[in-house]
Amino acid sequence: MCYGKRKENARRRREMMMHKSETETNSNVTLSKTIKSKDTDKLWQRSVKHDSLYHSDILIPKSRVINELIKNSRMKSEEEDEDTISLAEESSIGDLVDEWIDVMLSKGIKGLTDEFIALYFSTKPSPNDYNIFLANQNSGRNRYRNVVCLDNSRVKLNNHPSGNDYIHANYVGTPFSERRFICTQAPLDSTIYDFWFMIIQEKVKYIIMLTNYTEKGCIKSTPYFPSEINKIDNYNGIMVKCLTCERRIDFECEIWERSLMIQSPDMKSTIVTHFHWTDWPDHDIPNSYSCPLHLLEMVRMSSSPIVLHCSAGIGRTGCLVLIELVLEKLSCKQTCSSMNFMLAELRKQRAKLIQNNIQYLYVHRALLHCFTLAGRVKKMDEVRKFVKDYEQFIFDESNAKKNFSNHSFQVL
Template sequence: MHRLIRKKKKQLGTTPRKSKEKDNKPPPQDPLERSKKTRSEKEVAQPSQAMTDEQTNREKNIKRKQLVKFVKHVLEKGPSGLQKEFSSMKRFNDFEKMKAFKQAQERGKNRYKDVGCLDNNRVKLAPPWPYDYIHGNYVATPNNAKRFICTQAPLEKTCADFWFMCLQDKVEAIFMLCNLMEKGAKKCFEYYPSKDKTLEFEEKGHKITVKFESSNKMKFSKSEAKVMETVLTVEGQGATLKTTHYHWVDWPDRGVPAADMALCELLAKARLSKAPIVVHCSAGIGRTGSVVMIEYMMDQLLSGQVIEDSDKILQKIREQRNNSIQTEHQYLFVHQVMMNYFMEKKMFDENAKLAHLDFTEKYHKAVH
């Protein structure tokens, strides 16, 4: 059983006790052993100017020919055609490919009984952690074999597992796309600390602490999306990690936010990290799948490749994270975001601009 301990705020003039985990050095074979030196809070929260310039240059090098096929496909089908395309891709659970998921069900490690976790690419928690299971999968984009870890929202019983996973994979960016409560239902356990607090989680004697460092509301160039950016320090098993937690507050369950540039800007910031980006909503497949599909397309664009057909991309994602993208609206949202991105970057000719206006009008009618 996990024990959730809220540490009291330190009193001025007192000397903090040293953690036992820090006093005992892990054995050499410990997979989490790493340098004690961590990047400063500023470095985690703000990418360097050189890295930002590199990102901008990559965007400038996108060729119109890379997106001609994709744009033609989207505009010709329109929202109604894309809805039919999505409906033709049936969702199902092959539990023979999810044996660890079934075993973990008995220990209360799964949030939903009907949302499985594939065995072939599941995240495995390494020793000395008591169990290797967490409901999470590595998901690749064309040029990054472990671009994402798609996972369910932490349960009270899985908070320690979640943070150990972040330590193990040296995660620098976490996307939380749900709220703790939605429509009166519990969607996520409170797994990260609020202002000036520290939380401690435990799994069979293995403790992990998560400390609040700073927080602010993200500012986007042309969006009112509400995303809270919080810098956290995670310590446990002889390792220390600074990570940035992005909580998208106003993304509705099974719905879609405004299809503006907020998500593209957020991905551009997180993309600078070489480590996997952790993404979760409640089940870790709907809103989460939308983010993954957009980044899959962006990865192709930024690396000079032609964007694949949408249904083929989604099929590849679902082979890694079962049943990703749950609704037609989420599927349409992915396409509208990409089309708006092309418009923002002035990649459309005049004919495409007119067709895009028509597509946008039909999109809004479809999702609202």
């Protein structure tokens, strides 16, 4: 949470910040710096059009709702403790961004890769941490036997008709909310009802789906909603109707937005917005750095848990969670330079978030893209070198995967 020392001082600073934010929101925002690289002009034009998330001089989100969330979190903190650190004593957001970039550059691609590998051993949960998952191994509720669901943060289905409150889903907290996200696996045939039961119970307004139903010949998710407008599907008494469906042309990636009406057995109904990102490969990274930023902006105003899922609910899902965690920490003026520490903390809530070093590096690259748009990048030569090293590393990894795949095919 964001902290303040005294209510009066915090109130005045909040009012000043809100006034400044609203003034800047109504003005034209320009980029203070540009990067002269091979993909500069087109990428900048696309990104400036799509990524309206931050002001150029500070990284406070434009949305009034975000400012309200920040204000409310501060007010809650001040009510709990009036003698905490004052806002005036906190580091500026710009300084925190500079610190984040400096740490990233000092580690480089190799250092970031090494620290991610080290996390495998330091964040591996004990079997005592997922007893309920083990008890449900034969219940048909786990998609993967090696992707565990932690007991301490699992979502419990209250008053479920079966008497079993288990679903493979965990709450994941950020500075804005202790239950900011629900990270879950893609529904199975046997868990579609449970999934929608959870959506109704948690009063969810946004779902982000990061997987296709089938990828590389493997089933990744069961269809769990009607894809055509006005079609209604019945899942054991829970009715789901597709009200609208459109391809979001303002995204560089292929993302579909649907409005779904959910009606529970007691005839109460709610509207859920469903985003389906269809061209992010499993165990891999997307071709855009702006899409995660834009997509997170679309759901950030939610006051209820945001449901995220890919297939296992850890890889692609983890990338979005870590990106959002950094941005919220910056908005609350909290340090965020220790990415490995933050990921370790996230894995205490949802095991194995972010599956490989490629995805971990991608999170850094997407955030660097965000900070570049905000005009916060200063060490241009070092940043160019990092970007070049990143692109070379991704290229080499991609070729290695292709060679391995071809070799495996020849062996078969």
